[in-house]
Structures are given as C-alpha cells and as structure tokens.
Amino acid sequence: VSGALERLKDRAAEIHTLRGLHRLLEWDQLVIMPPAGAGHRADHLALLGRLEHEWLSDPELGRLLDELAPTEASLDPDSDDAGLLRFVRREHEKAVRVPAALREEMARASTEAKVIWQEARASSNFEFFLPQLERSFDLRRRYIACFDTTDQPYDVVLDDYEPDLTTPEVAGLFDEIKDELVPLIAELRDRDDGSVLTGPFPVEVQIALCEEIVGLLGYRPGTWRLDPTAHPFASGPGIDDVRITTHYHEQTLGSFFATVHEFGHGLYEHQIPRRFAHLPIGAGWLSGLHESQSRLFENMVGRSLPFWRFFYPRLQEYFPERFRGVELDRFYAAVNSVRPSLIRIHADEVTYPMHVIMRFELEQAILDGDVELRDLPRLWAEKIDTYLGIGVPDDARGVLQDIHWSWGLIGYFPTYLLGSVMSVQFWEQAATDVRDLEERVERGDFAALREWLGENVHAWGRKLTPQEILERATGSRIDARPYLDYLGEKYRAAVAV
Amino acid sequence: VSGALERLKDRAAEIHTLRGLHRLLEWDQLVIMPPAGAGHRADHLALLGRLEHEWLSDPELGRLLDELAPTEASLDPDSDDAGLLRFVRREHEKAVRVPAALREEMARASTEAKVIWQEARASSNFEFFLPQLERSFDLRRRYIACFDTTDQPYDVVLDDYEPDLTTPEVAGLFDEIKDELVPLIAELRDRDDGSVLTGPFPVEVQIALCEEIVGLLGYRPGTWRLDPTAHPFASGPGIDDVRITTHYHEQTLGSFFATVHEFGHGLYEHQIPRRFAHLPIGAGWLSGLHESQSRLFENMVGRSLPFWRFFYPRLQEYFPERFRGVELDRFYAAVNSVRPSLIRIHADEVTYPMHVIMRFELEQAILDGDVELRDLPRLWAEKIDTYLGIGVPDDARGVLQDIHWSWGLIGYFPTYLLGSVMSVQFWEQAATDVRDLEERVERGDFAALREWLGENVHAWGRKLTPQEILERATGSRIDARPYLDYLGEKYRAAVAV
Numbered sequence: 001v002s003g004a005l006e007r008l009k010d011r012a013a014e015i016h017t018l019r020g021l022h023r024l025l026e027w028d029q030l031v032i033m034p035p036a037g038a039g040h041r042a043d044h045l046a047l048l049g050r051l052e053h054e055w056l057s058d059p060e061l062g063r064l065l066d067e068l069a070p071t072e073a074s075l076d077p078d079s080d081d082a083g084l085l086r087f088v089r090r091e092h093e094k095a096v097r098v099p100a101a102l103r104e105e106m107a108r109a110s111t112e113a114k115v116i117w118q119e120a121r122a123s124s125n126f127e128f129f130l131p132q133l134e135r136s137f138d139l140r141r142r143y144i145a146c147f148d149t150t151d152q153p154y155d156v157v158l159d160d161y162e163p164d165l166t167t168p169e170v171a172g173l174f175d176e177i178k179d180e181l182v183p184l185i186a187e188l189r190d191r192d193d194g195s196v197l198t199g200p201f202p203v204e205v206q207i208a209l210c211e212e213i214v215g216l217l218g219y220r221p222g223t224w225r226l227d228p229t230a231h232p233f234a235s236g237p238g239i240d241d242v243r244i245t246t247h248y249h250e251q252t253l254g255s256f257f258a259t260v261h262e263f264g265h266g267l268y269e270h271q272i273p274r275r276f277a278h279l280p281i282g283a284g285w286l287s288g289l290h291e292s293q294s295r296l297f298e299n300m301v302g303r304s305l306p307f308w309r310f311f312y313p314r315l316q317e318y319f320p321e322r323f324r325g326v327e328l329d330r331f332y333a334a335v336n337s338v339r340p341s342l343i344r345i346h347a348d349e350v351t352y353p354m355h356v357i358m359r360f361e362l363e364q365a366i367l368d369g370d371v372e373l374r375d376l377p378r379l380w381a382e383k384i385d386t387y388l389g390i391g392v393p394d395d396a397r398g399v400l401q402d403i404h405w406s407w408g409l410i411g412y413f414p415t416y417l418l419g420s421v422m423s424v425q426f427w428e429q430a431a432t433d434v435r436d437l438e439e440r441v442e443r444g445d446f447a448a449l450r451e452w453l454g455e456n457v458h459a460w461g462r463k464l465t466p467q468e469i470l471e472r473a474t475g476s477r478i479d480a481r482p483y484l485d486y487l488g489e490k491y492r493a494a495v496a497v
Numbered sequence: 498v499s500g501a502l503e504r505l506k507d508r509a510a511e512i513h514t515l516r517g518l519h520r521l522l523e524w525d526q527l528v529i530m531p532p533a534g535a536g537h538r539a540d541h542l543a544l545l546g547r548l549e550h551e552w553l554s555d556p557e558l559g560r561l562l563d564e565l566a567p568t569e570a571s572l573d574p575d576s577d578d579a580g581l582l583r584f585v586r587r588e589h590e591k592a593v594r595v596p597a598a599l600r601e602e603m604a605r606a607s608t609e610a611k612v613i614w615q616e617a618r619a620s621s622n623f624e625f626f627l628p629q630l631e632r633s634f635d636l637r638r639r640y641i642a643c644f645d646t647t648d649q650p651y652d653v654v655l656d657d658y659e660p661d662l663t664t665p666e667v668a669g670l671f672d673e674i675k676d677e678l679v680p681l682i683a684e685l686r687d688r689d690d691g692s693v694l695t696g697p698f699p700v701e702v703q704i705a706l707c708e709e710i711v712g713l714l715g716y717r718p719g720t721w722r723l724d725p726t727a728h729p730f731a732s733g734p735g736i737d738d739v740r741i742t743t744h745y746h747e748q749t750l751g752s753f754f755a756t757v758h759e760f761g762h763g764l765y766e767h768q769i770p771r772r773f774a775h776l777p778i779g780a781g782w783l784s785g786l787h788e789s790q791s792r793l794f795e796n797m798v799g800r801s802l803p804f805w806r807f808f809y810p811r812l813q814e815y816f817p818e819r820f821r822g823v824e825l826d827r828f829y830a831a832v833n834s835v836r837p838s839l840i841r842i843h844a845d846e847v848t849y850p851m852h853v854i855m856r857f858e859l860e861q862a863i864l865d866g867d868v869e870l871r872d873l874p875r876l877w878a879e880k881i882d883t884y885l886g887i888g889v890p891d892d893a894r895g896v897l898q899d900i901h902w903s904w905g906l907i908g909y910f911p912t913y914l915l916g917s918v919m920s921v922q923f924w925e926q927a928a929t930d931v932r933d934l935e936e937r938v939e940r941g942d943f944a945a946l947r948e949w950l951g952e953n954v955h956a957w958g959r960k961l962t963p964q965e966i967l968e969r970a971t972g973s974r975i976d977a978r979p980y981l982d983y984l985g986e987k988y989r990a991a992v993a994v
C-alpha cells in the first residue's frame with residue numbers, strides 16, 4: 001500500500017508540474033510574449049492540455065485510487081494523504097467522464113474565441129459574435145451531459161469552480177444580496193463624483209508606488225514578480241515563483257487597487273505549505289475562495305480608513321500636486337464612491353455585485369433553456385436598467401464586454417461575488433482573533449494578517465473544500481449577512497464624512 | 498504508408514513542441530525568473546526531459562520508421578519528408594542506446610553542477626570542484642560506452658554537436674589554425690590598447706543603441722524580444738517568437754557586439770521555412786553551424802570597416818563625449834585590437850581560437866585517459882603560457898571559468914571555433930553571389946545578406962547535416978584556409994591603420 005501511495009504521489013506531482021507549466025505559459029503570453037508567438041503558444045497549451053487530461057483519466061490512476069480506498073478511509077481526514085486522495089479522486093472521476101475529443105474541442109473553441117471576441121467587441125457587433133457564443137454554450141451543454149445531472153444543469157458547471165455549493169444555495173444568497181443592494185445603490189449613488197481620483201498620475205510614479213505597497217504588504221523581491229499587463233491577474237508556477245500583474249493608466253489610480261487585489265491572490269499561493277507544494281493539493285482553490293483573498297486585501301485593507309490613515313501621507317508625497325490640500329476624509333470618500341456604471345471590471349464595491357448577479361441569472365436561464373442567446377442584448381439592457389438604473393448604449397458596453405462565456409467559462413461569474421461575501425467573513429474572524437488588527441493596519445503592519453490567513457486559510461491548500469475551509473476558519477458556511485452589514489455601515493459612513 | 502507518415506509527423510511535432518517549451522523555460526530562468534523559483538524550474542525541466550527521452554525512444558516510433566524505410570529510400574533526398582525521416586531516425590537511434598536511468602542521472606548532475614561551479618569559481622577552489630568534474634566525465638564515459646565506439650571515444654560526444662565531423666578532422670583543422678595563429682598573435686599583440694572603448698557608456702543609452710542596431714539588421718518588434726541577462730544567449734520557442742539577450746556593463750560596449758552576435762543566432766531560427774517549422778527539422782543545428790551565423794554578424798559585419806563607415810557617425814551621436822574627435826580609423830583599430838587574455842568569453846577574434854583549441858586538446862586527452870583531472874590546473878597554465886604567452890594567476894581565471902564540463906557539455910567547445918571558420922566560408926560565398934555586398938553593408942542595407950543566408954543556409958533547417966549545408970552553399974566542406982587568410986589580412990591591415 002505504501003508503494004501504491006508513492007506511485008500515486010509521483011503521478012500526482014507530475015500533473016501538478018504540468019499545471020505550473022501551464023500557468024507560466026499563460027503568464028508569458030499575457031505579459032512578455034511577442035504577439036506573433038501566439039501560434040507556437042497554442043501548440044504548447046494544446047500539448048499540455050492533452051497530457052493533463054490523459055494523465056488524470058489514466059485507468060492506472062483509477063486502479064491506484066481503488067487500491068488506496070481502504071487506506072483513505074483509515075486516515076485522519078485532515079491529514080495530507082487523506083486530503084490528497086480525496087482531491088485526486090475527485091479530479092480523476094470528473095476527468096474520466098469527459099471524452100478526450102470533447103475536451104479538445106472545448107480547448108480549441110476557447111483558443112479561437114479570443115480573436116472573435118476582440119473583433120466583435122471592437123465593432124460592437126453581437127451578430128458576428130453569436131455563432132461563437134452558440135458554440136460555446138453548446139459545448140458546455142455536451143459537457144454537462146457527461147455527468148449525472150440533477151434537475152439543475154447549472155450544478156455541473158458550478159461544481160467545477162465551487163465544489164460544495166449548489167445552484168439553489170447561490171441563487172438564495174444572491175437574491176438576499178439583490179434585495180438589499182438595489183435600494184442601497186439608489187440611496188448612495190453619485191454622492192461623490194470621484195473627481196479627486198482623476199489624473200494625470202505619471203506611470204513611472206505609479207510603478208514606484210505599486211512596488212512600495214506590495215513590499216509593505218509582504219512581497220519578497222527574489223520570490224515574486226510584479227509586471228504590467230492589459231488585464232491584471234496573478235499567476236506563477238508555484239510558491240517560490242509568484243507572479244502578479246497590474247495595469248497602469250495615466251488617468252487613474254486603478255493600478256494601485258489592482259496591485260493590492262492581486263497581492264491577495266499571490267499571497268494565497270505563496271503561503272501554501274512547502275511540505276505538499278509539489279502535489280495537486282498544493283495550490284489555492286480557483287474559486288470564490290481565491291477571490292476572497294484578493295477582495296480582502298483590496299477592500300477590507302486597501303479601501304479602509306485605517307489603511308489610508310497610514311498610507312495617505314505617503315500617497316501625497318508621490319503625487320503632491322494632486323493631493324496637497326485634499327483632506328483624508330475627502331480622499332477616502334472618493335476611494336469609496338458609489339456610481340452605477342456599465343463595465344463590470346470598473347465597478348465599485350457596492351454596484352459590482354449586481355453585475356455578477358445579472359450574469360448568473362442570465363447564464364442559468366440559458367442553460368435551463370428559458371432564454372435564447374439572440375435575445376441577450378435586450379435582456380442585458382433590461383437587467384442593467386432594473387438593477388443599476390442606467391441605460392446600455394451599445395453591446396460593446398453590454399453583453400460583449402466579457403470574454404468568459406465565449407471562452408467556455410460558464411458558471412464562473414458567481415465566484416467573484418462569493419469571494420466578496422467570504423472576504424468579510426474572514427476579515428471579521430481575523431479581527432476577532434487578532435484583537436488589534438485595525439491598529440496594526442493603521443501602523444502599516446500586515447504580518448499578523450498574513451499569518452492569520454496562512455494558518456486558517458492557506459495552510460489547507462486543497463485538502464478541504466472551500467466551504468469546509470471557511471467553516472473551519474469562521475465557524476460558518478457562506479453567509480451574506482456580515483457582507484451586507486459591512487457594506488451598509490461602511491458606505492453610509494463614508495458618505496456621511 | 499501515408500497514414501504512417503502522418504502518425505510519425507504527429508509524434509515528431511509533439512517532440513518539437515516539447516523542445517520549444519524547454520527553450521522557453523530556460524529563457525525565463527535566465528532572464529525573468531525570481532531566483533527562488535529554481536526548485537520549481539528543476540521539476541519542470543526534469544519532466545520535459547523525461548518525456549522527450551520517452552517519446553524519442555518509443556518502440557512505436559521505431560516501428561513507424563521501419564515501416565517508412567522503403568518510402569524514405571524512394572523519396573527525393575532533398576525533400577522535406579526525406580529530411581524529416583533521416584533526422585528523426587538519427588535521433589531515435591541515439592535515444593534508444595541510452596538507458597533512461599543514465600539520462601536522468603546526467604540531467605540531475607547537470608542541474609546540480611551550476612551551484613557547485615558558481616561556489617568553486619567564486620572561491621577559486623579547484624579541490625572543491627574536482628568531485629563534480631569527476632562525476633561529469635564519469636557520466637560522459639558511461640554515455641560513450643552506450644555506443645559502438647571506434648578507437649576514438651571523442652567521436653561519440655563530437656557527433657552530438659557536429660554530426661558529420663570526426664575527431665581527426667577537427668584535430669587536423671585545429672593544428673593548422675594553431676600553427677599560424679600562435680606566431681600571428683605574437684606579431685599583433687598589444688599594438689592597440691583598446692582604451693578608446695573604455696566607458697562610461699550609460700546603460701540606458703546602450704539599450705537604445707542595441708535596439709537601433711537590431712532594428713537595422715532585421716529584428717521585427719512583434720516577433721522578437723531583446724532583453725538583458727548575465728551571459729548573452731539566443732533562444733525562443735519558434736520562428737515567430739525569437740528571444741535574444743545581451744549584457745549591459747557601463748564600462749564597455751560589449752553589449753553592442755553581443756547583441757549583433759545573438760542577432761545572427763536569432764535570424765537563423767527566424768528564417769526557418771514556415772512549412773516545416775512545427776517539426777524537428779524546423780530548427781537550426783545546435784553546432785558550429787549556428788555559431789557560424791552569429792560570428793558572421795558579429796565579425797564579418799559588426800567588426801568590419803564597411804559597417805563602421807556606415808554606423809560610426811551614429812555611434813558618435815550616442816556617445817558624443819567619448820567619440821568626438823576619435824577618428825574612424827582609430828576606433829576601428831580598437832574594435833579589432835589583439836590582446837592575449839585569460840577569459841575565453843572576453844577574448845578578441847584572433848586569440849579566441851586558442852582558448853577553444855586548448856579546451857579541445859584537454860578534453861580529448863581526458864577521455865583518452867592520458868590526463869588526470871587533478872592535473873588540469875597545471876596543464877591549463879602550461880597551455881595558456883605556450884599559446885598566448887601569459888600566466889594564469891588563479892583557477893577562477895583558469896580551469897574554473899567555464900561551466901561546460903561540469904554541466905556535461907563535453908565535446909561542445911570545438912563548435913565555437915568551427916563556427917568562426919565556417920562563417921568566413923559563408924561570408925566569402927555571399928560576397929561572390931551578392932556582388933555589392935560590402936557596399937550594401939556600408940549603406941546599412943542588410944536585406945540581401947539576410948536573403949542569401951535564408952536561401953542557402955536557413956532554408957535547409959536540419960534536413961541536411963551541417964557539413965552538407967556548408968557544401969551546398971559554398972562548394973566545400975569546412976576549410977581553415979579562408980579563415981586564416983581573412984584573419985591575417987584583416988588584422989595586419991587594421992594594425993597598419
């Protein structure tokens with residue numbers, strides 16, 4: 001048996017290495033690669049994708065898992081080996097369901113989506129985009145058909161990103177949020193025009209600013225990288241090579257908040273325990289849990305009053321002409337101004353959830369067969385009007401703004417909001433356990449926060465499910481109440497300043 | 498049969514993709530990677546190395562080659578398919594000879610060598626280095642034993658880098674060069690002290706200069722990259738993603754000549770024909786032939802009088818304080834000054850060959866059993882004294898200066914000099930075929946040179962062997978005579994200026 005466990009670990013480690021390579025290639029493509037290299041990159045990614053599916057669905061891996069089933073049952077469920085066996089079993093069982101041909105077609109569609117989406121968005125041409133969208137949803141439907149579905153086809157896609165949440169749970173949570181946020185947005189909207197945050201902010205100064213803030217938060221230069229890219233993301237092949245990115249635009253300080261956000265993602269990967277960092281459990285969950293770590297840093301830290309009490313004088317030194325004479329209170333109100341807008345990725349903390357909820361509602365309706373894809377522009381405009389009270393002037397600023405659906409990322413949007421919800425649960429528990437947490441933030445001391453997250457979230461890797469990790473850390477599964485209370489209190493106060 | 502050929506091409510293409518990935522990972526490690534990422538990188542490279550060896554030595558590939566042998570015999574030998582079958586057969590037959598365990602041990606020794614070598618060199622401690630050197634030569638001896646050797650064990654290692662040259666041929670060529678160069682060096686040495694080329698040259702100005710020169714030579718920004726690194730090299734995953742590097746040091750213009758050198762390597766890979774760029778024949782020979790392309794640009798172009806007639810005024814604009822009042826003739830003499838020195842990679846065009854020849858002589862004597870590794874420091878000093886007339890003050894500037902032997906690159910050194918020799922043969926043929934080649938260089942027009950190299954060298958990929966390519970292009974196999982005549986004429990003239 002110990003021989004079987006070692007063999008399984010060897011195979012699992014190779015699958016994990018393949019995924020590290022995959023992330024490195026994606027980082028290179030988005031940050032470094034000359035554009036003409038896209039053809040070679042498609043070959044690289046197709047090869048890695050084929051190998052990953054072959055190795056995961058290998059019958060020999062299945063035999064090893066069968067042989068090890070009694071061992072797994074006898075182990076402490078919290079042990080590394082039990083966690084590894086659970087995780088690999090889950091991945092193997094999902095992989096064997098999906099024929100290689102379908103996997104490859106999904107990968108090809110995903111590669112081809114990018115060019116089509118870019119062209120459609122640039123010309124705001126939904127008709128041109130529709131066939132790719134049909135193809136993508138059709139492939140997802142074929143994927144869903146590979147599994148024993150309940151009466152909720154959406155459960156299958158949700159399970160890829162949120163292993164232990166069901167569609168009704170998410171729908172209930174989102175309804176609760178919607179019911180409170182729609183009136184809150186109407187109450188708060190446009191009380192601050194955010195003009196204090198208008199540039200110019202010279203890019204070279206922003207670069208120095210972002211390097212300073214990640215250094216303060218806990219980035220280590222010989223282990224991390226921070227690079228510019230078009231759409232910020234965090235990646236890297238492993239715990240000792242963490243690569244975060246940001247985007248510099250002279251007219252805004254978006255690079256600052258993006259950097260703090262991506263730092264949270266990076267820290268999650270960086271603090272995975274070294275003893276299992278070479279195995280598939282040695283990574284963060286690509287789900288709401290990952291997003292909770294980035295939102296926690298972006299919002300609970302980076303948009304908080306304690307943080308800006310600490311850091312605003314420094315920001316004023318970076319941009320003296322812009323912020324000389326601007327009081328902290330006014331700056332803080334601008335950082336937290338609530339303004340309904342069309343583009344999800346530019347939305348503020350209070351209106352952002354509505355962008356996610358409407359996408360969740362639409363993709364669920366599509367998979368349930370209640371909605372035709374060609375009706376999406378109309379349905380999109382209706383929801384934006386109902387939830388945010390604004391009009392959609394064109395599809396580029398409507399249904400064409402996201403690549404996700406054409407890429408095959410159907411069922412992924414909820415993770416963005418689930419992450420925000422959980423980030424408040426984690427933050428409040430951390431503030432209970434570390435009694436002077438806010439004072440520490442106000443002193444620029446983030447070590448205790450890093451340690452709390454390391455011990456209570458990151459230390460599990462993927463040994464437990466996201467909801468299990470949340471429950472171990474906070475005593476509760478996902479719950480919208482703390483999140484809604486936080487938004488109400490923070491934003492009513494910020495406006496009152 | 499056409500089915501078998503397609504299956505073989507699919508397998509060959511995947512092996513080629515794996516190698517492109519491998520090159521990308523090495524580039525990333527040397528240019529971009531945070532140092533702490535070395536552990537992950539070793540895992541990546543070990544996995545790719547294992548897969549490459551498994552796929553190359555796969556019995557199914559052998560069966561396909563057997564099935565295709567009659568096809569191969571019936572094809573035009575210059576056709577792509579014939580070239581592919583020859584090349585894959587050669588690689589398969591070499592791969593099956595070497596047990597996977599030995600391959601892995603060689604790879605592990607190679608990975609571990611770097612740290613040991615760096616420490617030994619930093620402390621100039623040969624005793625500390627000796628065990629790693631013993632291990633490396635022992636592994637090479639075991640590798641050689643896998644093949645049917647003639648009485649020349651060196652032939653086996655030479656064949657990995659120079660497929661159709663024998664040890665006696667190389668030895669004869671090198672003796673011919675040595676006999677003429679030792680007295681030439683004594684005649685020319687130290688007539689110019691090169692002080693005109695002493696900095697400071699601000700690094701940001703050097704960066705702009707290097708970007709301009711590669712642009713003039715034929716670098717295309719959306720397809721190539723130029724980045725700084727410690728030891729310049731050229732790499733990249735394929736013809737549409739060519740990555741060259743250089744090293745900036747404020748006190749010298751070494752970055753300029755390194756950039757021109759690496760451009761030559763990059764152009765070779767960039768001009769591989771698109772129709773077979775996804776197959777193993779779709780790459781340059783990692784041998785003297787590759788080095789001939791870089792040396793041609795570095796020396797025939799970048800250290801020539803026509804080139805500097807064109808580019809010296811521009812260089813004066815980059816560094817007005819340094820070069821104002823320095824005549825072209827004086828600058829040209831400094832660019833071509835001959836000064837015996839200890840470090841191979843800093844040697845000039847005339848003394849460089851002696852560094853290669855002494856290494857070739859020593860590694861051959863070691864493999865023949867005529868020399869003990871512990872005697873290397875003494876033998877090194879003797880050869881440096883005999884060939885260059887200078888003393889070796891310590892092992893860091895002697896036998897510890899190169900990583901090659903401890904890395905397992907035994908038999909590789911000759912390629913550096915073979916490349917210089919062939920570069921003159923190619924250049925002279927190009928100058929015969931393109932009658933106004935020098936005038937074009939003097940006008941800064943490099944298109945005809947690129948085209949000549951593309952048609953006569955790069956178009957073959959690895960369909961023919963390096964010596965066959967040389968013979969098709971110039972009518973002759975490798976020949977030291979043109980090279981020695983070139984050195985004598987150029988350097989006696991440069992000094993006379």
